[in-house]
Amino acid sequence: MGREEEELVEERTMATTMEISIKDLSKKLEEFAKARDWEKYHSPRNLLLAMVGEVGELSEIFQWRGEVDKGLPNWEESDKEHLGEELSDVLLYLIRLADICGIDLGDAASKKIVKNAIKYPPKLSA
Numbered sequence: 001m002g003r004e005e006e007e008l009v010e011e012r013t014m015a016t017t018m019e020i021s022i023k024d025l026s027k028k029l030e031e032f033a034k035a036r037d038w039e040k041y042h043s044p045r046n047l048l049l050a051m052v053g054e055v056g057e058l059s060e061i062f063q064w065r066g067e068v069d070k071g072l073p074n075w076e077e078s079d080k081e082h083l084g085e086e087l088s089d090v091l092l093y094l095i096r097l098a099d100i101c102g103i104d105l106g107d108a109a110s111k112k113i114v115k116n117a118i119k120y121p122p123k124l125s126a
């Protein structure tokens with residue numbers, strides 16, 4: 001295992017015991033791209049297309065299965081693991097896209113939740 005891989009495994013262990021933030025993930029993705037000289041490929045349009053491609057891969061997992069129960073009780077562990085990977089790919093490209101566009105995604109999403117709550121007020125209990 002290379003040094004970068006070892007560091008990533010250690011960080012992953014830490015991340016499962018602490019809540020990892022969007023900013024942490026964003027920084028990791030920046031380091032990942034820098035280490036591979038891939039920053040030149042990470043333009044807004046490329047990242048958007050990559051994310052949409054991953055949404056397609058995510059959709060394939062559900063395709064033809066019919067309706068699926070919450071918690072995926074009848075799924076194989078390998079299918080759940082695959083689902084986790086595809087969800088992660090979508091999330092990671094989204095975070096990288098936001099970063100490259102200069103959007104603070106945590107802040108923007110928090111503001112949007114407030115805006116949604118104003119637009120759709122909760123039902124008052126009787």
Ligand SMILES: Nc1ccn([C@H]2C[C@H](O)[C@@H](COP(=O)(O)OP(=O)(O)OP(=O)(O)O)O2)c(=O)n1
Pocket residue numbers: 038041057088089092093
């Ligand atoms: N130019 C790139 C290529 C990949 N990645 C990262 C972000 C995604 O999390 C993951 C995507 O990798 P792949 O393109 O290999 O896609 P999959 O992991 O889905 O593999 P496959 O399409 O073979 O199932 O790697 C990246 O940041 N920048």
